[in-house]
Amino acid sequence: MTKTILLLTISLTFIAGMQVSNAFADQVDQSFRGPFSNELLASNYDLSQSFRTSVDNLSAVDLYLNDRYGNDRIEFVTITATITDEPGRIVIGQASTTVDVPTVIGTNDPIIPTHVEFNPPLEILSGSSYSIHVSVTGELNGPTISWRGSSDDLYPDGSANRGTFRTIQDFGFATYYAQPETPEEQTEAIVDEVLELLESGDISTGNANSLTSTLENAIDKISEDSTTAAEGMLGSFINKIEAMISTGKISSEDGQALIDAAQAVIDNL
Numbered sequence: 001m002t003k004t005i006l007l008l009t010i011s012l013t014f015i016a017g018m019q020v021s022n023a024f025a026d027q028v029d030q031s032f033r034g035p036f037s038n039e040l041l042a043s044n045y046d047l048s049q050s051f052r053t054s055v056d057n058l059s060a061v062d063l064y065l066n067d068r069y070g071n072d073r074i075e076f077v078t079i080t081a082t083i084t085d086e087p088g089r090i091v092i093g094q095a096s097t098t099v100d101v102p103t104v105i106g107t108n109d110p111i112i113p114t115h116v117e118f119n120p121p122l123e124i125l126s127g128s129s130y131s132i133h134v135s136v137t138g139e140l141n142g143p144t145i146s147w148r149g150s151s152d153d154l155y156p157d158g159s160a161n162r163g164t165f166r167t168i169q170d171f172g173f174a175t176y177y178a179q180p181e182t183p184e185e186q187t188e189a190i191v192d193e194v195l196e197l198l199e200s201g202d203i204s205t206g207n208a209n210s211l212t213s214t215l216e217n218a219i220d221k222i223s224e225d226s227t228t229a230a231e232g233m234l235g236s237f238i239n240k241i242e243a244m245i246s247t248g249k250i251s252s253e254d255g256q257a258l259i260d261a262a263q264a265v266i267d268n269l
């Protein structure tokens with residue numbers, strides 16, 4: 001049962017991986033992380049920072065916020081990041097996170113950035129400009145959460161904005177993107193899957209060896225950029241699984257999950 005669930009999970013990961021997967025570590029695209037010389041209270045204005053992306057998805061943002069007055073009567077606030085295109089201000093996506101102000105946002109340097117994730121990642125156009133708008137809810141006793149920035153233009157590809165007014169300043173931020181799985185990584189994950197089936201006694205050692213050697217050959221061909229040869233190896237892997245299913249050497253459920261995974265690699269080549 002556990003194994004079936006595991007295979008289903010992996011199969012779903014592959015489906016997600018064909019679009020944009022969060023399975024791998026997110027990478028930073030754009031950022032301005034200081035030095036900071038000023039700040040503006042986030043609740044008082046529609047504050048935003050524009051940026052020009054070099055990738056085609058946005059999976060998270062970091063915001064350099066500060067508890068300006070150290071108001072210890074507030075504990076949790078909700079920070080919402082809204083992404084709009086620039087300058088159209090059309091909303092592309094929105095996400096929130098609730099943070100413990102005293103321990104996460106704090107009042108002193110170094111500032112721990114507030115991390116807001118977009119799941120699934122937002123589809124954006126590489127080379128285009130977007131803005132991150134910040135809003136805060138849950139503040140008591142008046143606004144105290146501010147967005148740290150620089151009074152100089154230290155991030156060249158965007159600017160800090162107050163409403164529609166564009167300043168020469170920049171607010172502290174970072175944007176992240178999710179890197180899709182490569183065919184090589186996808187194939188290595190199938191090898192791991194076969195080894196799991198071997199370990200749980202669901203396929204024989206001989207069959208496991210036969211399958212993993214075909215997958216290793218496919219990985220070699222992928223790394224040599226021999227797409228046709230890699231496709232051939234993955235096709236031969238699928239044929240082997242089909243034969244194993246028809247002779248009862250592997251359950252049709254386990255077998256089909258491996259076939260789907262191999263097909264996902266072929267589609268991604």
Ligand SMILES: [Ca+2]
Nearest residue numbers: 153155158159
């Ligand atoms: Ca700038």
